[in-house]
Amino acid sequence: MEHGVDERRRTARVLALASAEELAGLWAAWPDPPEIEYLRGPEAGLVMVQGRMGGTGDRFHLGEATVTRATVLARIADAGETVGTAYVLGSHPEHAGLAAVFDALLLSAQRDRVLSDVIEPLESAQRERDEHARAQARSTVVDFFTVSRENSGPDEDDDE
Template identity: 45%
Template structure:
């Protein structure tokens, strides 16, 4: 499982497919649309599975690490595309945004082609990842400012 911390520790250049999908899923629809439109050539694709919104039941674990239980559902939109070159791309993203799912699926397909990977990395994935990391850092810094410093009398035994 890719934890937020684990995906951050990887450098942006060796992003694997799952990490790339995580970046796409995490991105706001409008940010993804903007990055997508910055691709030098608009990708040519067909739908294998047009975007469809459904539900995924989110599970938690009893006590945090015990037996699973069903917490509640979340909306998810999925999509499968095939590029003109034949490569398919998949997307499963939280929310009901169909365009976002299409963009994510196309980017997934582009990432899988050796030839187009550098392009999608440079135009879409790396800029979005940099932005997400900056947002995460800002949130972490704001949170850290509310950390409690306890003042205790020194007892001298440690």
């Protein structure tokens, strides 16, 4: 099953931004879980983070960030095997492992169920959290203004 790069980015982002607790709860409630074998990790490492001035300028090295990656093989009854991979920011082995499991299921015949039962609810909750954070930030905005002096030179009275 091939799916677009944008869709793959979307689902990877949602899984990476979800909390480990959210993924653990969804996995615990998953009916007929497949047999999972770790092919790699979960293991933590460092990646170099790059930035751009103003989002459009030349790239520069911002620093290093810890990430955890995992790759799993899911053996799904009557559907074969699929491989899933996940990267999450920080040192969170359980989170990376669960995200990789759901990634593997997205590449299987269970894709529609994962999208409706996992990705869409998580994405909706993340949107609500982001909107709440934006609303809180907007409520603390202060409009600053500057007062300029009416005369641009030194006071004449100061010379005496």
